[in-house]
Amino acid sequence: ADDGALTAIGGGTVRIRLSGAGWRTLLMEGGVFNAEDPAFSAGCSAATIIDHVNVRLHVVDDDICHAYVPLSYSEAMIHFWKTAALSLTL
Numbered sequence: 001a002d003d004g005a006l007t008a009i010g011g012g013t014v015r016i017r018l019s020g021a022g023w024r025t026l027l028m029e030g031g032v033f034n035a036e037d038p039a040f041s042a043g044c045s046a047a048t049i050i051d052h053v054n055v056r057l058h059v060v061d062d063d064i065c066h067a068y069v070p071l072s073y074s075e076a077m078i079h080f081w082k083t084a085a086l087s088l089t090l
Contacts, residue, residue, distance in 0.1 A: 014074040
């Protein structure tokens with residue numbers, strides 16, 4: 001929805017800021033990593049696959065997670081997450 005930001009950081013990678021109380025639920029859509037595990041907390045990072053795309057995750061704090069995705073898939077991932085967010089109870 002309106003919670004987040006997109007930042008091109010070079011090297012063919014885009015940082016997407018997922019924020020708000022529902023970022024963990026959103027990451028579970030199309031993902032194989034248990035982002036809802038409380039141990040995945042501030043300072044933790046993970047490499048995973050979401051909707052067939054390699055994604056790196058970094059938890060900033062309880063309400064913010066940065067997702068690093070390949071530039072070539074960034075528009076598709078943003079679309080995927082926007083669509084998923086509309087269908088989830090976050």
